[in-house]
Amino acid sequence: MESYINREKVNETIQNLLHTISHLSKAEIVGYTATALTAHYIITTFVFDKLSNIPGPFAAKLTRFYDVKMKASGKRYVLIDELHKKYGKIVRTGYDTVSIHDAEAVKQIYGGEKFRKAPYYRVFLFNNTSSLIETSDPVQHARYRRIFAAGFSQATLDSLEDLIMVSGIIALMDKLSAKYADKHVVCNIFNELHLMAFDILGELAYGKSFNMIQRESHPFPTWIKCTTFPEINHYPKLLSIFFPKSSGATNDILEFSEKSLSARIADKANQRRDFTQLMVEAMEADKDGNYLTASESQVASVVLLVAGTDTTSNTMTFVAFLLSKYPHAQERLFQELKEAMPDKNATIKLVISIIIIMQKSLTNLHHSYKHAKKEKLPYLWAVLMEVTRLYPAVPGGLPRVTPKGGAVIARQFIPEGTVVEVPTWSLHHDPALFANPFEFKPERWLGDDAEELSKNHLVFSVGPRMCAGKNLAMMEMTLAMAHFYRRFNVSLADPNETMPMVQQFIMKPASLQLNVYLRSRDH
Numbered sequence: 001m002e003s004y005i006n007r008e009k010v011n012e013t014i015q016n017l018l019h020t021i022s023h024l025s026k027a028e029i030v031g032y033t034a035t036a037l038t039a040h041y042i043i044t045t046f047v048f049d050k051l052s053n054i055p056g057p058f059a060a061k062l063t064r065f066y067d068v069k070m071k072a073s074g075k076r077y078v079l080i081d082e083l084h085k086k087y088g089k090i091v092r093t094g095y096d097t098v099s100i101h102d103a104e105a106v107k108q109i110y111g112g113e114k115f116r117k118a119p120y121y122r123v124f125l126f127n128n129t130s131s132l133i134e135t136s137d138p139v140q141h142a143r144y145r146r147i148f149a150a151g152f153s154q155a156t157l158d159s160l161e162d163l164i165m166v167s168g169i170i171a172l173m174d175k176l177s178a179k180y181a182d183k184h185v186v187c188n189i190f191n192e193l194h195l196m197a198f199d200i201l202g203e204l205a206y207g208k209s210f211n212m213i214q215r216e217s218h219p220f221p222t223w224i225k226c227t228t229f230p231e232i233n234h235y236p237k238l239l240s241i242f243f244p245k246s247s248g249a250t251n252d253i254l255e256f257s258e259k260s261l262s263a264r265i266a267d268k269a270n271q272r273r274d275f276t277q278l279m280v281e282a283m284e285a286d287k288d289g290n291y292l293t294a295s296e297s298q299v300a301s302v303v304l305l306v307a308g309t310d311t312t313s314n315t316m317t318f319v320a321f322l323l324s325k326y327p328h329a330q331e332r333l334f335q336e337l338k339e340a341m342p343d344k345n346a347t348i349k350l351v352i353s354i355i356i357i358m359q360k361s362l363t364n365l366h367h368s369y370k371h372a373k374k375e376k377l378p379y380l381w382a383v384l385m386e387v388t389r390l391y392p393a394v395p396g397g398l399p400r401v402t403p404k405g406g407a408v409i410a411r412q413f414i415p416e417g418t419v420v421e422v423p424t425w426s427l428h429h430d431p432a433l434f435a436n437p438f439e440f441k442p443e444r445w446l447g448d449d450a451e452e453l454s455k456n457h458l459v460f461s462v463g464p465r466m467c468a469g470k471n472l473a474m475m476e477m478t479l480a481m482a483h484f485y486r487r488f489n490v491s492l493a494d495p496n497e498t499m500p501m502v503q504q505f506i507m508k509p510a511s512l513q514l515n516v517y518l519r520s521r522d523h
């Protein structure tokens with residue numbers, strides 16, 4: 001077959017090119033290379049720019065660093081909100097990223113599997129192994145979700161309630177009474193709630209509590225902090241060469257996970273249907289079933305821990321802050337709790353003595369979740385809804401990629417491969433969706449329109465990738481806050497405290513503190 005390429009001509013051209021380059025000085029080579037790269041950059045940025053019709057700051061169009069800078073500020077959710085106020089509903093936030101402030105877009109983007117999780121989620125990649133929160137593959141995601149479904153169901157959580165109460169909530173309440181209450185000693189409640197959340201997730205994902213409430217420390221949180229090198233998390237070898245400390249921490253975590261799984265495998269008599277048990281069963285399943293590899297199980301433990309600790313403990317810190325700023329709301333909550341839970345202390349002593357002496361089920365001896373839900377404690381529920389609206393623990397948009405062929409979102413065509421997000425914080429503070437959105441007003445959730453309002457309450461997201469731990473989070477926060485406010489009056493150590501926030505993926509107090517005084521309730 002005749003070739004259309006004249007090989008001789010091509011060879012001649014290459015020879016000429018090499019000849020020309022060999023006669024250039026180093027400075028000329030650098031100059032020509034820079035010019036070529038600049039030309040390439042200008043052509044791709046301005047000539048083939050698929051998002052040129054989307055408004056936004058000029059710098060965002062020019063470089064990805066615009067978004068990197070917003071992230072580094074720790075205030076991205078506020079900056080994005082300001083961009084929407086300036087440019088409108090749809091804003092370009094980076095070279096290939098767009099933020100869409102539109103309540104209708106939520107269902108379209110997050111309601112199904114069409115818009116997959118963006119590469120950003122590699123920050124959750126651990127030891128190069130996928131997990132429930134990280135994967136963008138729907139088949140893999142469905143497998144993970146099936147395995148853990150039982151662990152997240154309300155029925156399983158009900159069966160684990162005594163464990164959560166004893167190892168977490170009661171243990172913390174007792175410590176707060178003994179160490180801080182009525183002593184005019186400052187309590188950093190942010191830290192105490194963090195310890196409690198760790199102990200609860202320790203029980204569920206590692207088979208036993210870390211006992212951090214009592215010990216006040218454990219190497220685990222430090223290991224987690226050491227492993228945050230997101231971009232190279234998926235290259236374990238590079239990690240071990242350039243960041244040996246991080247690599248060492250990863251190994252410590254994996255070893256810890258492995259030991260906890262082995263302990264449960266050996267403990268055949270254990271009947272608990274916690275996450276550890278589900279992982280052990282999935283490791284024993286064959287590859288056609290709902291299986292997990294050993295590595296997936298080890299990573300799943302740490303991912304559950306990371307997803308379920310700071311989110312809940314930070315949210316409870318926000319509750320403590322707002323109810324101290326609004327004492328009338330704290331008082332109203334107390335009255336509701338007093339009526340529903342007349343016995344303030346006896347139940348706790350009973351629970352503990354029963355565990356020690358009889359080792360039998362504790363249900364109904366403490367104030368059970370069955371008695372603390374929305375119907376029984378509507379004001380507590382309204383407080384939690386309002387706190388999570390005002391201060392959503394995950395305030396930013398959750399990045400997704402537009403599917404093949406692009407999509408029309410909020411009446412705007414967005415080309416395929418664009419990273420889109422709906423900013424949760426902005427929607428939660430939109431006066432068209434919530435009247436006086438910056439006001440803390442739990443009562444808004446007690447009106448007839450509460451169900452309508454909750455459609456735009458996105459703290460746990462929506463659709464197939466919504467928070468798997470929502471039931472657990474609500475149960476833990478409801479029980480903890482019910483017992484906390486039944487027992488203590490809480491006031492800020494500094495009445496002028498403003499609690500500035502910082503956002504990574506999760507939002508937290510920038511000082512890592514919320515200092516309060518605790519006074520025992522008389523009755």
Ligand code: HEM
Binds near residue numbers: 308
């Ligand atoms: C107030 C507490 C919590 C908040 C505000 C929260 C919020 C969220 C949000 C917004 C997502 C969606 C993430 C995304 O699409 O990028 C998510 C996912 C997830 N959360 Fe939570 N979460 C909380 C507590 C928990 C708890 C206690 C657990 C359990 C250990 C948990 C486990 C997960 C998991 C496994 C996912 C991934 C689900 C999937 O992709 O299928 N979360 N959470």
